[in-house]
Amino acid sequence: MSDPSRIDPYLVDAYVWxxxxxxxxxxxxxxxxxxxxxxxxxxxxxxSCKVSIGQVLLT
Structure with a gap:
């Protein structure tokens, strides 16, 4: 990871994923x-994401 100390502790699991x-x-x-x-x-x-089988759109 770039700089783990800058990641909000609440979001660490999401960044690891x-x-x-x-x-x-x-x-x-x-x-x-x-x-x-x-x-x-x-x-x-x-x-455009509908035609990208196996991809996800993170929002």
């Missing part, structure tokens, strides 16, 4: 993560 998912599915390696947000409307994003 996210990092595990990234490690299992990404071909790159490293100790950090960059979160990004799509510049798209939620309905359009949800529609």
């Amino acid at each position: 996210l990092y595990q998912q990234m490690a299992a599915q990404l071909t790159s390696a490293g100790h950090g993560a960059i979160w990004s947000w799509a510049r798209i409307t939620r309905p359009d994003l949800a529609d």
Whole structure:
């Protein structure tokens, strides 16, 4: 993890899960993560996710 001391203690389990998912599915390696947000409307994003079998939309 990038800097575990900056994670809200209430959210540690969620971040651990996210990092595990990234490690299992990404071909790159490293100790950090960059979160990004799509510049798209939620309905359009949800529609595009419907065709992405096996993927999830975190909100």
